[in-house]
Amino acid sequence: MFKSKIAITVMAAVLCVGLMGNVPTFAAKSLTIKGSTTVLPIAQSCAEAFMDVHSDVNISVQGGGSGVGIASLIDGTCDIADASRPIKGKEVVKAKENGVQAYENVVALDGIAVIVHPSNPVDGLSIEQIKKIYTGEISNWSEVGGKNMKVTVISRDSASGTFETFNELALDKEKVRADALLQVSNQAVAQAVSRTPGAIGYAGLGYLSSAVKGVNVDGVEPTKKNVVNGSYKLARKLFMYTNGAPAGVVKAFIDFVLSEKGQELVEKAGYVPLI
Amino acid sequence: MHRIRERIYKVLFTLLAFASLLFLVGITVTLFIEGLPVFKEVGFFDFVLGKSWYPTYEPPDFGILPLILGSLWVTAGAVLFCVPIGVGSALFINELAGKRLKAVLKPIIEILAGIPSIVYGFFGMVVIAPFIQRLLNLPVGLTAFTGSLMLGIMATPTVCSISEDALSFVPRSFREASLAVGANRWQTLTRVVFPASASGISTSIILGMSRAVGETMTVLMVTGGAAVIPHTLFQPVRPMTSTIAAEMGEAVMGSTHYHSLFAIGLILFFIILVFNVIAELITRRFRKKLGLGR
DSSP states (O other), X not given: XXXXXXXXXXXXXXXXXXXXXXXXXXXSEEEEEEEOTTTHHHHHHHHHHHHHHOTTEEEEEEEEOHHHXXXXXXXXXXXXXXXXXXXXHHHHHHHHHTTOOEEEEEEEEEEEEEEEOTTOOOOEEOHHHHHHHHHTSOOBGGGGTSOSOBOEEEEEOTTOHXXXXXXXXXXXXXXXXXXXXXXXXXXXXXXXXXHOTTEEEEEEGGGOOTTSEEOEETTBOOOHHHHHTTOOSSEEEEEEEEXXXXXXXXXXXXXXXXXXXXXXXXXXXXXXXXX | OHHHHXXXXXXXXXXXXXXXXXXXXHHHHHHHHHHTTHHHHSXXXXXXHOOOEETTSSSOEEOOHHHHHHHHHXXXXXXXXHHHHHHHHHHIIIIIOOHHHHHHHHHHHHHHHXXXXXXXXXXXXXXXXXXXXXXXXXXXXXXXXXXXXXXXXHHHHHHHHHHHHHHHHSOHHHXXXXXXXXXXXXXXXXXXXXXXXXXXXXXXXXXXXXXXXXXXXXXXXXXXXXXXXXXXXXXXXXXXXXXXXXXXXXXXXXXXXXXXXXXXXXXXXXXXXXXXXXXXXXXXXXHHHHTOOO
């Protein structure tokens, strides 16, 4: 009887101390960023740098896809929606219905690199060939100058802004073949392509590495220079959407991303800084 | 004084028990409310038997047959793995293992059950899938087979624990009677003990299957995500659970896509319900057969 009373008191004390440890964060400012897995590396590195300078702000960054980010902004569950595609008309309407005014902030430029396995001899594809591969007309690498191997088509699901942009710029919005492997993020696509000799996929420039090979599109290499000078066709803007013009902590963060330091981080992440 | 305390305990525990019922009813009701509206846009048979899942195109296609078959193939494959290993382990632990070996094996199998599903998914994606790709010379390692393998491993502890319990419930008198009439240990095991515990073992298999069918994170990362009707176990598939997980975040609330994802959840719910009913029927049939009348 005596022992159990002591045990309960000790446990209660530990619980109180544990809860008190959380109080400071409740008083701090918090920022939730959700959305595009393309913009994710930028958001993460900027968030870390921002939190280093402003220790009273707590920023949480999540992926999920541009669609998830924008849906979250509309539902009011995030402050900033990362997006690698412009907001759709339907989404603007839905936002207005929920009293949210989606405000567009362009934070970087990007190119969508079409990637293949490093062992693949194919160095370049035309947009027409890319479209035919993705819509199911071409199924073997030999048809585009490669080895006699089945093409394993890797794509993204509908939540992805990268997919939407690719769909518009390369596929003319035609249906992707039914047997395409739909992955959940840029990283998952890059991983899958790096392990599958016959694979083809697409991802933001920031995901090019020694594990995958970016092919030339219509003869143009997927590099930052070619995105800036406009010769690379699969180029796009990267956005951070906010509810109304940014204010307070949100404004401080967006201003940071657009500042010289922020754009340096954009460049480091592999993307194209705004001039 | 004691009577009041007893009444308080009674009320408290009744409330807690009914809380579970409340959650179940709440989930079922939500599934129905959010899922049924899709059948206004798409006919029931078009939805369940349709072969194309293109929910975000104009005009959208809401056919979930490839998704249902994906789930069923992956679950069937998982059963092929977890039944021999699970039931076999249970038989070994119960009948043949010495005390020390039992004390080591049982906790290890329990630990397998405690590993988070995302760890299985990650392990499957990074280690198992490339290995299978190289071993079987497949175009890609993210297939239904890989998913089945990971799910089989995940379901093994469930199957093993419950089967082992079922085996230990067989009365000693059964085994003693069998040995007394001259049967050897193997014959006792296969013809007396195993049939007597068959209801418990089939329950364990069905529970393992329910776990496999409902598993989300692992199959999302490992099965490839291609919404096509599978012809072999060695091609990428898209089970129902990974479809819901991948697309729910983006579906605009109240849209047909949103309702269709809930409808998929409803179908999943019914499949698991059917599994449990079958388990119950098997249990009853075996009980009648053996006259155990428990």
